[in-house]
Amino acid sequence: DSGVTQTPKHLITATGQRVTLRCSPRSGDLSVYWYQQSLDQGLQFLIQYYNGEERAKGNILERFSAQQFPDLHSELNLSSLELGDSALYFCASSVAEKARQYFGPGTRLTVT
Amino acid sequence: QKEVEQDPGPLSVPEGAIVSLNCTYSNSAFQYFMWYRQYSRKGPELLMYTYSSGNKEDGRFTAQVDKSSKYISLFIRDSQPSDSATYLCAMSALGDTDKLIFGTGTRLQVFP
Numbered sequence: 149d150s151g152v153t154q155t156p157k158h159l160i161t162a163t164g165q166r167v168t169l170r171c172s173p174r175s176g177d178l179s180v181y182w183y184q185q186s187l188d189q190g191l192q193f194l195i196q197y198y199n200g201e202e203r204a205k206g207n208i209l210e211r212f213s214a215q216q217f218p219d220l221h222s223e224l225n226l227s228s229l230e231l232g233d234s235a236l237y238f239c240a241s242s243v244a245e246k247a248r249q250y251f252g253p254g255t256r257l258t259v260t
Numbered sequence: 261q262k263e264v265e266q267d268p269g270p271l272s273v274p275e276g277a278i279v280s281l282n283c284t285y286s287n288s289a290f291q292y293f294m295w296y297r298q299y300s301r302k303g304p305e306l307l308m309y310t311y312s313s314g315n316k317e318d319g320r321f322t323a324q325v326d327k328s329s330k331y332i333s334l335f336i337r338d339s340q341p342s343d344s345a346t347y348l349c350a351m352s353a354l355g356d357t358d359k360l361i362f363g364t365g366t367r368l369q370v371f372p
Contacts, residue, residue, distance in 0.1 A: 181359070
């Protein structure tokens with residue numbers, strides 16, 4: 149158990165809908181990262197927050213957004229969902245920048 | 261060409277064998293190198309973390325980094341059936357982003 153928690157574990161929704169994925173980092177970790185894992189693209193970096201501020205963006209679609217709250221938990225919002233958004237979404241956390249990243253168990257999103 | 265290349269396998273070995281897993285990369289800015297283990301439908305688990313070149317050993321696992329050849333390896337000694345998983349290499353560069361660039365993963369099967 150990495151200490152990173154993610155909810156929900158599974159999510160099934162229809163095209164065009166909006167969902168919110170939640171992540172709680174390990175105790176003491178200030179940095180949160182979101183990754184998407186699909187069969188054809190592998191693990192892809194989406195976005196990073198550090199102590200509430202956005203630090204880096206990867207290949208994140210404009211339909212996706214995220215934020216990190218004062219208690220350091222983070223939410224990833226996915227809107228106007230398409231079939232191709234079906235994937236595993238992982239959150240990772242680290243104590244500081246350039247430190248080891250520890251991954252949560254993931255949220256499996258299925259868009260039908 | 262992908263920044264990080266990894267043979268997807270599958271690699272099938274008998275219990276007790278020495279396993280060698282490898283990744284090559286093209287970006288000379290990569291300075292941090294990691295190996296993650298991922299069991300089916302679970303989050304990636306950090307196994308090894310190295311900075312720059314050299315070797316690092318932890319129990320049955322040894323990580324090697326050869327920056328001159330842009331080549332990293334993970335060796336598993338006395339492999340066990342419980343080592344059966346997908347092994348992902350990951351890298352990040354010095355600079356203002358912590359994003360990890362992952363290989364596609366090598367699926368390892370250790371049979372009794």
